[in-house]
Amino acid sequence: MKDLDIAEVSRRTGVPSSTLRYYEEKGLIASTGRRGLRRLFDPAVLERLALIALGRAGGFALDEISAMLMPDGLAKMDRGRLDAKADELDRTIQRLTTIREALRHAARCPAARPMECPTFRRAVRLAGAGRFEVAPIGSFKAEAVFVTRRKRKTGDIG
Numbered sequence: 358m359k360d361l362d363i364a365e366v367s368r369r370t371g372v373p374s375s376t377l378r379y380y381e382e383k384g385l386i387a388s389t390g391r392r393g394l395r396r397l398f399d400p401a402v403l404e405r406l407a408l409i410a411l412g413r414a415g416g417f418a419l420d421e422i423s424a425m426l427m428p429d430g431l432a433k434m435d436r437g438r439l440d441a442k443a444d445e446l447d448r449t450i451q452r453l454t455t456i457r458e459a460l461r462h463a464a465r466c467p468a469a470r471p472m473e474c475p476t477f478r479r480a481v482r483l484a485g486a487g488r489f490e491v492a493p494i495g496s497f498k499a500e501a502v503f504v505t506r507r508k509r510k511t512g513d514i515g
Contacts, residue, residue, distance in 0.1 A: 360389050360397040370406045377406075385409060385423055408432060415442055416449075455480075 367374045380386045381396070386405055388396040405426065412422040425434050459480040463471035471477045 358400045361400055361402070362392055362395040362397055363388075364395065366398050366402060366406070369403060370410075372406055372410075380406075380409065380419075383419060383423060384428075385419065385426060387428070415446065417442065456484075 361369070363374050363377055366372070366377060372380075377386065377398075378396070381388060386398065386402050386409075389399050390397045408426070409419075409422055412425070413419075417425075421438075425432055425438075427433055459477060462480075463474065463477045466474045466477060468474040468477075472481070
């Protein structure tokens, strides 16, 4: 396959030309030459850009990704670093799942206002103490919450 110009690489990958130029400046990718004013790239750049996209989606910084990519196009991935990043993603997923469940609980709770719900208040206290990700609240699903219902005043926002 012949070299691809920057517009074609951008079209195939969805990566803007400005980002491709930046990646080239950072040494993440390399052009093979020019056709007029347009940079040309070996078709293998598509796989390299896919690796970069995976790294970015996984939370790696560009400098970390750069350290994993060899100039010859091959990847030298530190399996320990990959495993550590996967563990970090697990913690993030757990924290976000807990937050999602707290929000769903508040939306469906029979309490007149979310802040009258002891379960939701516990979530708020943990978040305020910076312990939300360390001490997940547990499942909010199908949890019965008994609170004293007060009549809502006009204009009261819960």
